[in-house]
Amino acid sequence: MDYAEKYALIGAGPMGLAAARALSKHAVPFQGFELNSDVGGLWDIDGPRSTMYETAHLISSKTMTEFDEFPMKDEVAEYPSHRDVLAYFRDFARHFELYQHYRFGAEVLSAVPEGEAWRVTWREGGEEKNALFKGILAANGTLSEPNMPAFEGKFSGELIHASEYRDPRQFADKRVLIIGAGNSGCDIAVDAIHHGKNCDISLRRGYYFVPKYVFGKPADTVGGAIKLPMWLKRPIDKWLLSWFVGDPQRYGFPKPDYKLYESHPIVNSMILFHAGHGDITVRKDVDRFEGDTVWFKDGSNGDYDMVLCATGYKLHYPYLDKGLLNWQRDAPHLYLNCMHPERDDLFVLGMVEASGLGWQGRADQAEMVALYLADLQSSGASALRQRKQAGFERATGGMGYIDLPRMAYYVDKRTYLAKLHSEIKALRGAK
Ligand SMILES: Cc1cc2nc3c(=O)[nH]c(=O)nc-3n(C[C@H](O)[C@H](O)[C@H](O)COP(=O)(O)OP(=O)(O)OC[C@H]3O[C@@H](n4cnc5c(N)ncnc54)[C@H](O)[C@@H]3O)c2cc1C
Numbered sequence: 001m002d003y004a005e006k007y008a009l010i011g012a013g014p015m016g017l018a019a020a021r022a023l024s025k026h027a028v029p030f031q032g033f034e035l036n037s038d039v040g041g042l043w044d045i046d047g048p049r050s051t052m053y054e055t056a057h058l059i060s061s062k063t064m065t066e067f068d069e070f071p072m073k074d075e076v077a078e079y080p081s082h083r084d085v086l087a088y089f090r091d092f093a094r095h096f097e098l099y100q101h102y103r104f105g106a107e108v109l110s111a112v113p114e115g116e117a118w119r120v121t122w123r124e125g126g127e128e129k130n131a132l133f134k135g136i137l138a139a140n141g142t143l144s145e146p147n148m149p150a151f152e153g154k155f156s157g158e159l160i161h162a163s164e165y166r167d168p169r170q171f172a173d174k175r176v177l178i179i180g181a182g183n184s185g186c187d188i189a190v191d192a193i194h195h196g197k198n199c200d201i202s203l204r205r206g207y208y209f210v211p212k213y214v215f216g217k218p219a220d221t222v223g224g225a226i227k228l229p230m231w232l233k234r235p236i237d238k239w240l241l242s243w244f245v246g247d248p249q250r251y252g253f254p255k256p257d258y259k260l261y262e263s264h265p266i267v268n269s270m271i272l273f274h275a276g277h278g279d280i281t282v283r284k285d286v287d288r289f290e291g292d293t294v295w296f297k298d299g300s301n302g303d304y305d306m307v308l309c310a311t312g313y314k315l316h317y318p319y320l321d322k323g324l325l326n327w328q329r330d331a332p333h334l335y336l337n338c339m340h341p342e343r344d345d346l347f348v349l350g351m352v353e354a355s356g357l358g359w360q361g362r363a364d365q366a367e368m369v370a371l372y373l374a375d376l377q378s379s380g381a382s383a384l385r386q387r388k389q390a391g392f393e394r395a396t397g398g399m400g401y402i403d404l405p406r407m408a409y410y411v412d413k414r415t416y417l418a419k420l421h422s423e424i425k426a427l428r429g430a431k
Helices: 014-025 082-095 183-195 230-245 270-276 358-378 383-389 413-430
Strands: 007-010 030-034 102-104 106-114 117-124 127-133 135-138 153-155 158-161 175-179 198-202 280-283 286-291 293-296 301-303 306-309 346-348
Touching: 007 014, 007 106, 014 030, 014 082, 014 358, 030 106, 102 106, 106 127, 117 135, 175 183, 175 301, 183 198, 183 270, 270 280, 358 413, 383 413
Parallel strands: 007 030, 007 135, 030 102, 135 346, 153 286, 158 306, 175 198, 175 306, 198 280
Antiparallel strands: 106 117, 117 127, 286 293, 293 301
């Protein structure tokens, strides 16, 4: 196996596929590795690292999420189910002939710099193999490694993380407590309402709720044509939200102590609907467990059969030494969230989140990286290299995002895409 002139691309989820497409388009040699037996990433509910659940659908609408060059089929719903999304990625991989670039059932165990190259070790068919590569493109996802909080006391019922949740039947006849109200937490709470005996939700902070539909259209497709500055957009959107969803505080949801867009909004039309029907009780932050009783910080308590922690995920690159990734607190500090300031042989792909970024935003990231690698192959230098070495800030557009690990790699979509597009334009011009 001679891989010395190839980059190792790790992961065949949406991001890995976007990268495979861009690298093949720009004739950058690479070898893909995918732990699962097929492409699709976490959208394959049976995948070994998947955190998908049966009732999951896209939170963003299909036209705002799909790759521009490969629209989803007309018959696919506006908010497709995870099965339709998986079928889409398999079609994408077939259409652009990406399967041939991957080794499937191949888990990368370590990637270690060795002279000018990287020694990659992977497990495949029960055997460990290794080879030297030119560089590393890490696209192994951001939502696979559970962030499980430590609680005081012991819970005698079933305590699971959202990553272990697959099927609403897991709630049958159970008194359920969901901890955390992110997008998955709210989706899963609705399943527990429908399938469990009863459901409470415990929240630490307030959230802004956005309905899936406004004026009969997917909410993220409305109003996007007019680009307003944040000082104007925020009060208008807040006013629209108060109009469409009312005041979640009247159902016991805490008032957010941050401004709209300083955290990822919750896109869910069902949770407030059920709150209004008395189907869910909003609880304070958890204080401690005692048998099947959960005590909350306001001194109240409830008895449960199952506690499900929808408490998010941690960034996880277990095959790379932590010192290699320029971590700053909760996330690697990388130029446009993907390029190492010093190294030209190590890239992290897909470690980016923004309201409405979709897969096209990730495809743009892949395009920039592929063009950069192609540029390095030909001229061997680039103005981009100087920019990334000179020091940089995350593309927040001046937004004061709340200080949470999941927001540590969050960007302002408009600022981020403007920078990406300008780098892409410059790289294309240099060709
Ligand atoms: C319930 C849910 C709903 C979502 N809804 C939306 C939405 O509406 N819109 C949106 O834009 N995003 C949504 N997301 C976010 C989602 O993370 C992205 O859509 C997308 O899946 C990220 O792609 P990825 O390729 O970066 O990561 P993943 O999809 O996680 O793929 C990573 C791949 O890497 C492989 N891998 C991991 N480690 C290794 C290793 N060591 N060696 C080899 N292979 C490895 C895994 O098997 C996997 O196939 C949702 C996520 C969830 C969980």
